[in-house]
Amino acid sequence: MDLEKPLGSVIEGSLSQGLEVRLHPDVLVEDMRVGKFLVVQGVRAHFFCMLTDVLLGTSSERIMINPPLPTDDFLQSVLAGGSTYGTIELAPMLMLIISSEKSPVYFNANENNGNDKKSQSIENLASFEAQTSAEIQLMPVKTIPSHFSQVFEASERDFSLVFGREDDQSRRNFAVGKPIDMDVPVCLDLDRFVERSNGIFGKSGTGKSFLTRLLLSGIIRKGAAVNLIFDMHSEYGWEAMAEGKQVNTV
Numbered sequence: 198m199d200l201e202k203p204l205g206s207v208i209e210g211s212l213s214q215g216l217e218v219r220l221h222p223d224v225l226v227e228d229m230r231v232g233k234f235l236v237v238q239g240v241r242a243h244f245f246c247m248l249t250d251v252l253l254g255t256s257s258e259r260i261m262i263n264p265p266l267p268t269d270d271f272l273q274s275v276l277a278g279g280s281t282y283g284t285i286e287l288a289p290m291l292m293l294i295i296s297s298e299k300s301p302v303y304f305n306a307n308e309n310n311g312n313d314k315k316s317q318s319i320e321n322l323a324s325f326e327a328q329t330s331a332e333i334q335l336m337p338v339k340t341i342p343s344h345f346s347q348v349f350e351a352s353e354r355d356f357s358l359v360f361g362r363e364d365d366q367s368r369r370n371f372a373v374g375k376p377i378d379m380d381v382p383v384c385l386d387l388d389r390f391v392e393r394s395n396g397i398f399g400k401s402g403t404g405k406s407f408l409t410r411l412l413l414s415g416i417i418r419k420g421a422a423v424n425l426i427f428d429m430h431s432e433y434g435w436e437a438m439a440e441g442k443q444v445n446t447v
Contacts, residue, residue, distance in 0.1 A: 203347040204229075205285065207237060212341055215249060216287040218348050222278025226251060229285050232377045234351040237287065239342035242294050245351065245359055246287035256280045287348070289338040291359060333358060353381045360384045371415035373408075385412075387421035406432045 204224050210216035216237065220226065229251050237244040255261055260280055265272040335358075361370045361384045372382035390412075397405050397412075410433055416422050426433050 201349070203349055204235070205348045207342055207344060207346045207348065208284075209344075210287075210341055212338070216244075216246065216289065216341060218285050218287060219254075220283040220285065222282070224283070226253065226283035229283070230377060234356075234376055234379070235287060236349050236351050236355050237289070237342050238347050238349065240346075242292045242336075242342075244289045244338065244342055245291040245293060245355065246289045246348075248285055249288045250286040252284045252286070254282050254284050256282075289341065292336040292338050292340075293358060294334045294336050295332065335359065351379075356381045356383065361386060369419040369421050371412075371419055373411060373415070385415070387416055387419050391416065391422040409433070 203221060205218040205220040207216050208219045218237075220229070229248060231248055231250065233248040235246050235248060237246055257280060260276065265276065356376075361368060363370050363372045363382060363384050369387040370384040371387050373385050374383055375381060376383060397408055399405050413424055413426070413433065416424060
């Protein structure tokens with residue numbers, strides 16, 4: 198999927214209920230999966246969102262009463278995108294505020310000269326990590342974008358701005374995984390992580406022990422803190438050398 202291609206437009210929504218986006222006619226509904234990360238380009242900010250639901254809509258009830266036959270491909274193609282369309286619901290997670298006093302930073306620009314502007318603006322940043330940039334600030338969501346704001350799939354640059362990069366020398370970032378359908382690492386700032394108490398919760402078999410070992414290995418590797426482990430079931434000690442159904446210790 199082209200990351201610089203708009204997926205849809207915001208048609209309605211609220212701060213508490215999320216945003217509703219109508220997909221463009223050339224976007225396949227089946228490509229939209231729950232858990233995907235998207236970016237909404239507002240006027241003064243960009244909204245880092247998560248896809249929470251996928252819906253189908255029609256412009257007239259007559260279509261639902263008398264739908265086209267399964268063999269009528271022509272009528273289905275005529276109705277697709279206009280009389281029948283797909284919508285998605287987004288939950289805004291973060292606002293990326295761009296300072297107006299300095300050169301703007303373009304995210305997912307889809308114009309011909311967008312790549313040149315995007316490269317020039319990114320070169321002015323000392324780091325891709327938004328927390329260390331003077332031009333971009335990460336803020337909690339306190340508002341929503343206006344009508345017809347364009348929605349794009351989150352790119353690797355967007356993830357770097359939000360989560361940082363593992364090779365950033367100014368922070369102890371540790372990659373903990375990748376999003377659904379994306380080959381982009383998601384990093385955790387271990388310095389901020391060890392500042393307070395944390396818990397990993399979930400049902401049996403969902404990977405709690407695996408994630409705990411992953412975080413412990415990152416803390417040890419980066420030297421973020423000293424670990425004192427109370428291991429009742431030998432899940433993190435010398436016996437836990439492997440995992441799987443054939444292993445009894447994990």
